[in-house]
Amino acid sequence: MLKGHLDMIVLAALASGPAHGYGVIQEIRQRSGNAFDLPEGTIYPALHRLEKAGYLASHWSTAESGRKRRVYKMTRRGERALSDHRALWQRFADAIGGLFGEKARAPARSHR
Amino acid sequence: MLKGHLDMIVLAALASGPAHGYGVIQEIRQRSGNAFDLPEGTIYPALHRLEKAGYLASHWSTAESGRKRRVYKMTRRGERALSDHRALWQRFADAIGGLFGEKARAPARSHR
DNA sequence: GATCATTACCTCGCTATACTAGGCATAATG
DNA sequence: CATTATGCCTAGTATAGCGAGGTAATGATC
Numbered sequence: 001m002l003k004g005h006l007d008m009i010v011l012a013a014l015a016s017g018p019a020h021g022y023g024v025i026q027e028i029r030q031r032s033g034n035a036f037d038l039p040e041g042t043i044y045p046a047l048h049r050l051e052k053a054g055y056l057a058s059h060w061s062t063a064e065s066g067r068k069r070r071v072y073k074m075t076r077r078g079e080r081a082l083s084d085h086r087a088l089w090q091r092f093a094d095a096i097g098g099l100f101g102e103k104a105r106a107p108a109r110s111h112r
Numbered sequence: 113m114l115k116g117h118l119d120m121i122v123l124a125a126l127a128s129g130p131a132h133g134y135g136v137i138q139e140i141r142q143r144s145g146n147a148f149d150l151p152e153g154t155i156y157p158a159l160h161r162l163e164k165a166g167y168l169a170s171h172w173s174t175a176e177s178g179r180k181r182r183v184y185k186m187t188r189r190g191e192r193a194l195s196d197h198r199a200l201w202q203r204f205a206d207a208i209g210g211l212f213g214e215k216a217r218a219p220a221r222s223h224r
Numbered sequence: 225g226a227t228c229a230t231t232a233c234c235t236c237g238c239t240a241t242a243c244t245a246g247g248c249a250t251a252a253t254g
Numbered sequence: 255c256a257t258t259a260t261g262c263c264t265a266g267t268a269t270a271g272c273g274a275g276g277t278a279a280t281g282a283t284c
Contacts, residue, residue, distance in 0.1 A: 001115075001200070001271095002204075003115030003116050003270065004113040004114070004115050004270085009211055012211040013211065015212065020233090021232075021234095032207035033206070033207060033210055035206070036207055036211075038271090039272060039273075040234085041234095042270090042272055044233070045270085063231095063232095065280065065281090066279075066280070067279065068233080069233085070232090070233075091147055092147070094145070095147035095148055096117070096120075096144075096201065096205075098143050098144050098147075099140065099143050100194075113242095114242080115240090115241065115242065115269090118241080132261080133263095134260065134261055150243090153244065153245080153264085156262070157241085157243095158241095160263095177250095177252090177260085178251070179250065179251070179260065180250085181260095182261090182262075
């Protein structure tokens with residue numbers, strides 16, 4: 001269902017600061033109010049795609065726990081892409097709203 | 113970009129009354145404020161899909177102009193599907209809103 | 225110290241689906 | 255009679271999200 005919106009979602013999750021892949025998943029789950037519980041098979045390829053596109057930059061880091069993580073950070077281009085996506089989303093959501101908003105002339109009434 | 117939302121869009125276009133394929137396209141274009149200008153190769157298969165799923169019913173009709181048209185009309189199931197989709201959309205849109213809404217703690221400020 | 229859950233990364237392949245590019249037919253227009 | 259607009263259709267392609275699998279280290283349980 002989120003085909004075409006994933007990149008925007010991932011970028012949005014990283015807008016508040018760098019994070020590693022696993023963390024991005026949790027960030028998205030939290031901020032979406034549990035609506036988006038994205039599997040790794042979705043996130044990791046997306047992160048790679050975004051990095052290749054120049055929207056993200058990554059570097060390896062070691063947590064205090066000793067675990068290796070790849071930490072992603074938005075680039076300037078990424079920020080611009082996000083705000084573009086955000087504008088697109090706005091138009092998209094408005095269009096959908098127009099489609100089943102304040103329309104449906106002879107709708108309710110008979111709610112058998 | 114509207115992957116996964118097309119069915120909902122088509123159903124929404126037919127919520128205000130029956131229409132034929134070509135008309136659905138124009139209806140969608142209008143109501144979306146020109147945001148969605150969907151090609152026939154998108155709409156016709158979608159209509160067939162929706163009819164096969166039992167969300168739409170169609171019958172051939174002849175306009176005054178003499179042209180044959182296939183007119184689609186929502187079924188009871190279609191109406192239910194639409195309202196379900198609508199609810200899903202609501203949650204989806206809210207989730208997106210949560211992702212780049214009232215967040216981004218250290219964002220703007222420096223807008224060099 | 226063996227077993228298990230959690231964290232953390234990765235990739236291959238499936239599948240669903242929107243769209244491109246074609247084709248067909250009729251009515252109106254010049 | 256050629257062109258444009260209306261009106262329908264389908265085959266094939268490309269994309270992308272996701273399931274299923276694999277690897278490895280840490281911490282806890284027994």
